[in-house]
Amino acid sequence: MDDTIRQYERDEDYLKDFLKKIKNKNGSYKRICISPIRYAGGKSKAIGLILENLPKLKEKKIVSPFFGGGSVELCLSSMLGIEVIGYDVFNMLANFWNVLIHHKEDFINELKKFEITQEEFTYNRHVLLNYWDKIKPVDLHYKTKNKIELKEEDLTKLDNNAINQAVYYYYNMTLSYGPMFLGWPSSNEINKDKFKRRIEKIKELNLINLQVSCSSFEDILENHANDFLFLDPPYYLNGDSKMFKGMYPNCNFAIHHNNFDHIKLADMLKKHEGGFIMTYNNCSKIRDLYEDCIFVFPEWQYTYGQGETRIGKNRQKNTNNNIKESHEIIIIKWAKQ
Known part of the structure; x- marks a missing residue:
């Protein structure tokens, strides 16, 4: 798509003002710790950059097929007044959010x-x-x-x-x-x-402006063919991926992350006409699957997946000296005009 016809939601006054409030003097964005749960791969540090690259919305509504810890979604719904229709395939997690709401x-x-x-x-x-x-x-x-x-x-x-x-x-x-x-x-x-x-x-x-249900991404994409999506799928852990290999197996029961069908997700998103913004881990396989999309290469950091000792040092000393750099990518597809 030609740069001249790409439009971003950040040009709207409400989002422009919000991004200004959460921006540090060095140009980076503040972490927004809004989720009530600790969640592997949570996006509290990434919210500002995701919003900065959010394509122009046809309506103030976003569908989230991989709700997880909900940091981005809670910011959208409670801070920015955007309706969020959330889903997660893990029934225990979806139930938690539904009860909380x-x-x-x-x-x-x-x-x-x-x-x-x-x-x-x-x-x-x-x-x-x-x-x-x-x-x-x-x-x-x-x-x-x-x-x-x-x-x-x-x-x-x-x-x-x-x-x-x-x-x-x-x-x-x-x-x-x-x-x-x-x-x-x-x-x-x-x-x-x-x-x-x-x-x-x-x-x-x-x-507010929030609902969460249990469903698979296959059903969600079929039922929301024309809606704009925010996606944060499980990481691709094979090939040249640099993500910590224990992130999901380490979680005791890798319930819906083992054998996740990354290729099927990519095939369905190629046909999706509503547009999307997605966070993924940056590796050649994922870049190849989404070669027709726009890539943004962010810099943020996680303390998850580093071992109890390093995480413990951060919390005990109230410091972020023991951190793990991310290897992630933001993938963007504009809605069909």
């Missing part, structure tokens, strides 16, 4: 009942694991060692109870090393004062 007060009240100790964490992890055994994908094979005995009432505590499912999911993920689903306890996170601050952050969330 519609039952936030009940969620907080249940969350406050938990003790923040390693013993409580371990017991609650097995309550969650007991439920997960009932609903996990049939092709996900694993063996859990050293299961503990649960109280009779806890064997069905999460069955048909969306709020309890969301609370146990959040409690486990927030206090885990990683973070990861059904992860192990983190000495950095099992902290009563820190947990209280996290609850206060949830209270302050303004969850």
